[in-house]
Amino acid sequence: MEIETGSESVTQKDAKHSEDATGPKDAKGRHLPSAPAIWSESPRSLRRSPSVRRSLAVSVAGCVVLGGVVALLRLDTGGKGAPPALGPAGRAMAAAGAGAPAALPDLTVLIGEREAHLRKHPGDDESWAVLGAAYVERGLRTADSAYYPKAEEALRTSLKTRPEGNAQALTGMAALANARHDFRGAKKWAESAVKLAPKRWSAYPALIDAYSGLGDAKGVGKALETLRELNSAASAVMARSGQVYRDRGWREDAASKLMDAAALAEGPAEKAVCLYRVGELAWERGEPAEALRYYEAALVSDPDHHPSLAGKGRALAALGRTSEALRSYQSALVRQPAPEYALALGELYESLKLAPAARAQYDVLRARVKQEGVNGVNEERILGLYEADHGDAEAAVDRLRAEFKRHGSPEVADALGWALHRAGENEEALKYATRATDKGPRVAVFAYHRGEIERSLERYGAARRHIGEALLLNPYFSPLLGPAAREAMKSLGEPPEGGPEQMYAPPGERPAPLPSPSPKPSPTKPPAQS
Known part of the structure; x- marks a missing residue:
């Protein structure tokens, strides 16, 4: 299977070399040779490479950045009311149109304005779809699954109001199913959206998430290839490519794509997501100090990016800064009480021999999983x-x-x-x-x-x-x-020394060797003639 990478087409075999020509550069325009060199740069000194500057010139609107669900929907309202002015709600819609997640305060205002609009215009199917997608994103960003039943009601109302040709609501339903970890359901909704509007690329990120959750690597690759064909220039597509590359083990390619996406990002929430992902790559490489720098840079860009706060706690713990680590985890849990954060904090307490504190976090985990189950979220793996x-x-x-x-x-x-x-x-x-x-x-x-x-x-x-x-x-x-x-x-x-036949037991535990059999007598041969 081939994957388009910029202007090149590469196979999986040589994909790790595909970013050499377009990867990040230093201040003098020289190519950074590898991921370690990328991470040696300050997160605040991100520069746009020529390829990124070219991408800016042709960037198109309407992309999703990882959790930016509102970006699944169009900026316009189909003539059913003027779009909001560029106040908080307008900024949220503009972020969606630019393929970026909205800032949480702006998202809250957008939800309030759409709710007010729909009380007066209950037949506006597109506003119902926008509202449903906004509920999904807010639920994801705050770990408040109570938004998901609201999202489902809004999206189903949109589908009931316009049952035919409603790709926006179908895509929103796919995003909702992914948020609930119902990947089979997400696959069904996203495939329906793609079938209805195959050139509408905003459904493909939800389809990629669904295939990934099902372990369908082939499906992920095909969906990513189509997404790149439809809109390869947007920073959100670069970020999506970087995440897929990470899942495949192509870490240098992943770092390059995510760094370019961060450089291209215009909004603070979008930039925070990209910086966080680069921090995750650094963490997975065993570089907690580098990871910490990226998590902190993400939080400077968007203080509401709670995954970076939890990542910061994890990195601080690895660096031996335990008190700071505990405070970071506790702050993350207060702002976004996700079960995985409670598990991580509980295990940190357990490693510190603080059993009562660990048990308290495990109780939080069980309570959160139970509550999320009420709202349709599957947390069976955690x-x-x-x-x-x-x-x-x-x-x-x-x-x-x-x-x-x-x-x-x-x-x-x-x-x-x-x-x-x-x-x-x-x-x-x-x-x-x-x-x-x-x-x-x-x-x-x-x-x-x-x-x-x-x-x-x-x-x-x-x-x-x-x-x-x-x-x-x-x-x-x-x-x-x-x-x-x-x-x-x-x-x-x-x-142990002695070759592969001795590799399957540690020294002192290997069984005594069996006695070698006596060699069979060879037939008598006449002496060689001199």
């Missing part, structure tokens, strides 16, 4: 990971088996494999762990989980390789599992 390590491993297996049948992504495969290991089912666990490492992104936690499963199966060479890989990728990947990985490597010891 709950399964929690149960595997801190609760009932067998219950986690049952939960994650069902989730894998629904959504067979590498992330769910990893969680199921780990739960099976914790429940003592290591042979089956290895099947899922292998699937996660083979088909998913190259991240430390996947490698560690696989290595521990292999260690339990006494496949010591493979265990040493994968646990070592986890620590090489990111020695700070977890406040609990990182130290466990280092202890595991100590117990495995150094690779």
